[in-house]
């Protein structure tokens with residue numbers, strides 16, 4: 013486990029709560045049947061003239077004001093109607109307003125791949141719910157990354173490994189990650205800087221599916237991340253704020269594809 017001393021206090025408390033949830037994990041091992049292929053969903057969106065976007069169902073967060081109370085399933089359906097190639101669903105309850113039940117309902121209602129967004133630090137957390145993809149955050153899992161990656165794959169999950177700098181990228185590549193997200197948000201300060209993606213992306217081999225995460229709010233941001241090499245974008249707040257379908261349509265729009 014990494015030293016968590018320099019993390020933002022909100023992130024430290026999220027992580028300690030995640031460890032407590034791990035301890036009460038369900039009995040039995042999840043086995044995901046027929047996971048929906050995430051890279052294939054990106055390719056299909058691209059072929060259809062849409063920017064591949066993972067739209068995130070995130071009712072609230074430590075950096076968002078207020079909580080969105082609408083039915084998450086209706087929000088998810090609006091995202092798909094607006095052109096989202098895939099969805100991300102927060103399952104962290106205390107700070108993001110998520111739940112595993114929400115993820116189950118969303119996944120039953122849509123055909124696109126669904127990413128489980130949570131703070132997985134222990135193998136037992138993988139058994140909380142089925143999804144097509146799970147997130148592992150390099151910073152939080154540290155030396156356990158290879159083991160957790162294998163444990164997730166054994167259960168039939170695809171794995172998105174999240175990194176924030178070149179050192180974490182090297183660890184992700186060493187562990188054999190094939191889908192990597194670069195988080196523009198710094199988990200120590202909780203501040204967003206799109207230059208983070210631009211600095212890490214050149215080090216990522218071509219055969220890796222590369223996702224730019226966080227802080228993408230406008231078609232100009234989408235163009236900037238695509239120009240820096242993003243195969244896909246993970247967008248939460250900018251889609252959740254207001255008309256979800258219209259926001260998704262704007263950010264997946266053909267005009268944002270590089271020439």
Ligand SMILES: O=P(O)(O)OC[C@@H](O)[C@@H](O)c1c[nH]c2ccccc12
Pocket residue numbers: 068070129130131149174195225226227228246247248249250
């Ligand atoms: O709302 P934004 O800035 O578009 O960001 C979405 C997503 O990248 C962000 O929610 C996120 C990235 N990594 C995480 C890890 C845990 C929880 C949340 C996240």
